[in-house]
Amino acid sequence: MAYSVDPWMREYNEASKLADDITGMMSERSSFGMGPEAQRHSSAIRRKITILGTRLDSLQSLLTKLPAKQPITEKEMNRRRDMLANLRTKVTQMASALYWS
Template identity: 55%
Template sequence: MASSSDPWMRELNDASKLVDEVSAMVSQRSSLPLSGSQMQRHMSTARRKMTILRTKLETLQSLLSKFPGKQRITEREMNRRQDMLNKLSVKAGEVAPTLNMSMSADRDSFFGLDRNRGDIMKIANDLDNHDLVGFQRQIIKGM
């Protein structure tokens, strides 16, 4: 078994904590105001943590495939670590779409696209660049 001083295991534990933090942040989103800087900061922090998590997972996979020769581990331990990493990657993969959907919904709501996206697209398709800028200004004034 790996000791707690093993850098790979510490990195895996850090990644596991990050998955839990991002998941909690996405869950807390419903308790925050729908608009405003507090929501933006909260979701920005969640996105930043998700980016850090992805980097950690890639690093862990890379380290596992090139495990240092001075640290002898059995094939069984190698398989156990691969399983732990796979489970953590799946868990992170389940959180990512939820985070992306909430970001998309926030953006659409902020720009008013959640209500009449189809109508706006129909109008914008027939406009040249000059008219499109005027149409954008009109939409912004109407918000």
């Protein structure tokens, strides 16, 4: 697919990998117990969630500018919107799980 090399997809793939990294870190959290190491681990997760949120905002901004820079079909635009919305939902769920646990 020609779209797989464009800057938006590259940025999206990096954001998706970061989300997977956060998911892995969250599953490791229980092994740290309740001490200072657990607090450092939770802080690292919070930082990554914040970074990911910023990346998603950037992706949203790029998506609105994309048609002028790179013509894509309406179907592709909708697919990317859905991908972004799904990743944003995942981030929201991870943040909720972190703060409420």
